[in-house]
Amino acid sequence: MQYIIFLCIKNYIHKNIMYICPMYSSELIKGTLKTIVLKLLKEQGKMYGYEITQRVKELTNDKIQITEGALYPTLHLLEKNGEVETETEYIGKRVRKYYTITPKGNITVDLKVNEFVDFMNTMKFLLDVELKIANVQNNR
């Protein structure tokens, strides 16, 4: 009886995680923010801060929401490293800063994407993800 209750709870949690799709934790996003921003700039050309957050939100169905508190420090760092360039545009009283990727940034983004793919494969193996799916299938 207890076992059945346990299974029910487990199933419920599992469903929630799989289908409700909450936003990922900020720790998880932090490590990949540079990659996301650079990749986006590479594909989309020149963009400004707000645009980047909205675009990411759109592309991921709200699953990844970049916080402003993390985005701007990263943009400043990328600018200092020479991986992005900026141009400013006056909109009435305010200044808008557009970011574009530089050749150096293009090199970085390829490295970063490759690194991440490799990381994902390693994590899959390390966390036994495929094995678990196989287990579930066996149970059925």
Place this chain on the structure above:
Amino acid sequence: MYRITDEQIDFILDNIRANGIVIEDLQNNLLDHICCIVENEMTEGEDFYKFYERIVPRFFKKELKEIEEETTNLLTFKNYYAMKNTVKISGTISGILILLGAIFKTMHWPGAGIMIVLGGLFFSLVFLPLMIVLKFKDDESKTDKWVFAFGFLMAMGAATGIVFKVMHWPYANFLMRWSVTFFLFGYIPLYYFTRIRRAELKFNTTINTVLMMACGGMMYALFNLHPSTGLLGSINASYDFMNNNSTELVKANTTLFTKLSDKQEVKEFHQTSTQLFNKIADIKAHLIAKTDVIPIEKAKNLSLNELQSGNDNSMIRRIFENGTGEYSLAKLKSEIEVYNNKVKMLFPNQQEKIIAIEKLQLENTILSVLLQELSQIQLQIATTENSYLSSVKE
């Protein structure tokens, strides 16, 4: 779409500034971002200020300043890594250069000097200063930082001193002696007493202290190395031998000269020779008298082993090397020049009779060495005059 007004923009900017955002770029970025949110997400008829209050917390966990702190952290952290890399690279380069330089020096291969100098300077002027900076950036206790910085500073002094010593540059002894003294009696006790009470560091502290004491102490022992007594004895003997020979030759020359004194050119050369010979004798006596602080008469016939401060160089630097008076190097050089011209006329085919002043160690040296060199010139003068007088027919 809602259009934001100029007053609202001013309000946002003032608010951002008041909340501790200092970097202008960041101010502009945040301002534009907030304006975008207002324009895109605010519903018609909603109060701007209430909306602003509601959306600003999106930017931080506790306060807006975090975003500025995060930015500066990221930017300085990057420097930190660059510095760590420079430390690694400069450390490796200096290590390799010093090692290679030492091997080359022992084997007498060319390029040893430049390697040791570059390696040593890299070590003391790039590696160690960066270590100090890094130490200050690490979040250790304040006393530890200062103690280590002091130690590294003394190590810098000692390393520079050793490079200077190897290259025979001035102030090497000063640098080495004082750095090692402060290292031994300042840094090591500080290091020991600030760390020994911490249980987790006790073992390492004891070992490091003993190692540093041993190395520093041995360095100390190396400072005042004199040549062996055997070598010194031989040098003294050769000095006396040279002087005795010159005296004998001068006596013989005087006898020879009396027979030939009626010849004008013989008279002239004898005069020049005697003048220069006596001049050098005067310089020697004067330098000895000044350095050892004894009367001139006593200084005249002093042999090297009776000399008190043979290693001194301050007096000869002042009077001889950099002086302009009677006993200066400049004066001596001009008189040797005159003498050499005479010798060239008398012995047109005998280059070796000319006094080769550039081959002698007359500068950057100590008293005992200078005296040797001067005696050598005297002996040469006496010998040359002797062979001239012997060759002249009555």
